[in-house]
Amino acid sequence: MQVRIIRALLDYFISSHYCQGMFYITDENSTSDIPKGDFVTSKKLLELINNAIAQEMQVSIQYMWQHLMAKGIEGATVENTFRETAIAEMKHAENLAERLAFLNGVPTNNPNTVHIGHSLEEMLKEDVQAEEEAIRLYKEAIQVADKEGDYATRRLLEEILSNEEKHLDKFGKLLVGMTSPFTQPQL
Ligand SMILES: [Fe+2]
Ligand SMILES: [Fe+2]
Numbered sequence: 001m002q003v004r005i006i007r008a009l010l011d012y013f014i015s016s017h018y019c020q021g022m023f024y025i026t027d028e029n030s031t032s033d034i035p036k037g038d039f040v041t042s043k044k045l046l047e048l049i050n051n052a053i054a055q056e057m058q059v060s061i062q063y064m065w066q067h068l069m070a071k072g073i074e075g076a077t078v079e080n081t082f083r084e085t086a087i088a089e090m091k092h093a094e095n096l097a098e099r100l101a102f103l104n105g106v107p108t109n110n111p112n113t114v115h116i117g118h119s120l121e122e123m124l125k126e127d128v129q130a131e132e133e134a135i136r137l138y139k140e141a142i143q144v145a146d147k148e149g150d151y152a153t154r155r156l157l158e159e160i161l162s163n164e165e166k167h168l169d170k171f172g173k174l175l176v177g178m179t180s181p182f183t184q185p186q187l
Contacts, residue, residue, distance in 0.1 A: 042148055046105040048141040049096055049153070052160075055137060056093035057111035059130050060086050065116050066123045074120050078174055082123075085167055092160050099156055124175040131168035138164060 063086035070079040097107035115130070117123035138161040145154040 041103045041105070041150060041153075042144070045141065045144045045148060045150065045153070046100065046103060048137065048144060049100045049103075049105065050108045052134075052137055052141060052157075053093050053096045053100065054108050054110055054112045055130070055134055056089050056096065057109075058114055059127075059134070060089040060093060061111060062086075062114045062116060062130065063089065063127065065114070066127070069116060070120060070123070072120075074178065078120070078124075081170065081174070085170075088163060088167075092163065095156060095160070099153060103153070121175070121178055124171050124178065127171040128168060128175055131164055131171060134164045135161065135168065 063082045067079050067082035067086060070076070070082060100107045115126040117126045138157050142154055142157045142161065145151075145157060
């Protein structure tokens, strides 16, 4: 099981530029002479982007593990959703890390604490909570980026926010479907 998850994540790492952005930059005080336009990114915005990277890495690991841990008939119906969402989250982390490096920040390589859950219902509750936290974080970061006139970062954050809202909708529907009886619509 461990081999499968590590292989899935490594396949993605190897096929992307993610490793360059995440692990090769070690000097936190490094600055670049490359011109970046007329804006200066605040420490607050850099921290928010790094918080988002840590959150994205957390849920990428979380969902990939849940993909492997989901059992039974219900598990069989959602395991691919976990896997697809895990890969989408890793792409978010990659895009944010690239943006942060462009802004002369240093992307973190420490994910937030992973919460797997002991049943499918617990897993989905953890995931709904994680998506709600992500949405709050992106909304705050978008406001800061907008205030600083960093429209490219704002656009990236808005695109990711839109994805997170879809994830929340999907996990929320799966959770409600597990805990509520199906009712036929009245025609
Ligand atoms: Fe994400
Ligand atoms: Fe998400």
